[in-house]
Amino acid sequence: xxxxxxxxxxxxxxxxxxxxxxxxxxxxxxxxxxxxxxxxxxxxxxxxxxxxxxxxxxxxxxxxxxxxxxxxxxxxxxxxxxxxxxxxxxxxxxxxxxxxxxxxxxxxxxxxxxxxxxxxxxxxxxxxxxxxxxxxxxxxxxxxxxxxxxxxxxxxxxxxxxxxxxxxxxxxxxxxxxxxxxxxxxxxxxxxxxxxxxxxxxxxxxxxxxxxxxxxxxxxxxxxxxxxxxxxxxxxxxxxxxxxxxxxxxxxxxxxxxxxxxxxxxxxxxxxxxxxxxxxxxxxxxxxxxxxxxxxxxxxxxxxxxxxxxxxxxxxxxxxxxxxxxxxxxxxxx
Numbered sequence: 001x002x003x004x005x006x007x008x009x010x011x012x013x014x015x016x017x018x019x020x021x022x023x024x025x026x027x028x029x030x031x032x033x034x035x036x037x038x039x040x041x042x043x044x045x046x047x048x049x050x051x052x053x054x055x056x057x058x059x060x061x062x063x064x065x066x067x068x069x070x071x072x073x074x075x076x077x078x079x080x081x082x083x084x085x086x087x088x089x090x091x092x093x094x095x096x097x098x099x100x101x102x103x104x105x106x107x108x109x110x111x112x113x114x115x116x117x118x119x120x121x122x123x124x125x126x127x128x129x130x131x132x133x134x135x136x137x138x139x140x141x142x143x144x145x146x147x148x149x150x151x152x153x154x155x156x157x158x159x160x161x162x163x164x165x166x167x168x169x170x171x172x173x174x175x176x177x178x179x180x181x182x183x184x185x186x187x188x189x190x191x192x193x194x195x196x197x198x199x200x201x202x203x204x205x206x207x208x209x210x211x212x213x214x215x216x217x218x219x220x221x222x223x224x225x226x227x228x229x230x231x232x233x234x235x236x237x238x239x240x241x242x243x244x245x246x247x248x249x250x251x252x253x254x255x256x257x258x259x260x261x262x263x264x265x266x267x268x269x270x271x272x273x274x275x276x277x278x279x280x281x282x283x284x285x286x287x288x289x290x291x292x293x294x295x296x297x298x299x300x301x302x303x304x305x306x307x308x309x310x311x312x313x314x315x316x317x318x319x320x321x322x323x324x325x326x327x328x329x330x331x332x333x334x
Contacts, residue, residue, distance in 0.1 A: 015051035015080030020071050023052070023081065026060045029095050031109050034065050038104050042070035051080030053098060055091040062091050063098035089121040093133060100135040111135050112144065119145050139313075143306040171217045173198040177206040178216040214324070257287055286319070 042049065049071055052064025061068055062084055071079045084091060096114040099106050106114070115134040118125065119141070127141040134141070176196035180187060187195075192203040206216040261283060270276030288296070300308045 013082050015082050017078040018054070018081040020068065020076060020079050022059060023054055023068055023079070024058065024060045025065060025068055029092070029099050029106060029110055029114050030065070031107070031113055034069055035104060038066050039069040039073060042066055043073040049079065051082050053094070054081045054083055055088065056083040056085050058088060060091070062095040063103070066104060093118055093122065097133045100133070106135065112140070115141050116144050139310040140306050143309050174202065174206050174216045177203050178210060181207055181210055261287060
């Protein structure tokens with residue numbers, strides 16, 4: 001965008017008086033259009049209306065549709081305009097960012113639709129950058145991107161808020177780093193980072209994980225990149241994604257899981273302690289077959305799908321952390 005960075009206003013440029021009839025009254029970011037009540041309130045203001053942002057090539061309002069309508073309602077001949085050049089796609093990003101931070105707040109539907117459109121036109125932008133532009137959480141943007149990946153070009157890197165380009169799949173660099181460490185344990189962290197194309201901090205984390213006997217790729221990267229959580233877990237072992245006939249849910253046949261749970265329930269150290277009974281209840285609640293997981297997924301209203309998906313991923317990470325702690329206790333005792 002000429003004269004401005006993506007998603008920022010040209011605040012330093014003086015406004016230009018422009019005839020009201022020359023500006024297109026297109027509402028870019030509001031699904032339901034401008035609010036008549038807000039227009040009426042602005043029209044009753046005795047002071048001069050603040051300048052609006054206009055995309056010079058199309059003369060479309062980027063920010064200030066309510067002010068433009070109010071000016072027409074008051075019978076104003078002109079309105080102050082700050083012009084913005086560049087593509088219509090960049091103009092839309094700027095429209096979203098300005099409407100999120102000032103004026104009549106955008107609804108959740110407005111912000112969600114805006115993030116979806118930005119993902120289509122700017123797929124190289126990071127989830128965090130789009131989230132800050134649209135006023136959404138990073139997890140929500142990631143969920144929107146995941147739903148739309150079949151329609152968008154797959155990229156290997158994204159542009160972050162700090163202007164740096166980072167690889168999408170962090171697991172690839174971590175794998176290269178672990179191979180470099182295995183081949184030469186005496187390599188410096190800087191050398192590992194240079195070989196794998198990762199930061200020194202990531203190289204340090206990979207080395208520490210390998211020293212502890214852990215997977216160099218954290219669970220969150222394995223889940224997002226489609227890696228198996230356990231080495232002995234078969235592909236498609238996630239709930240609702242079974243292809244085999246043994247009713248597996250996470251690598252262990254359902255019959256064996258039921259037998260393990262029965263043994264746990266008869267253990268006095270668990271049955272007769274409050275925390276033990278809490279653990280048994282949690283294990284019971286999370287031991288479902290494929291059909292049950294499918295029914296749970298189908299019961300989620302579409303408007304809550306991103307939220308439920310985020311919560312489910314958080315729960316999965318918590319269970320994984322518990323598994324790591326329990327296994328660490330086994331290693332220590334051994």
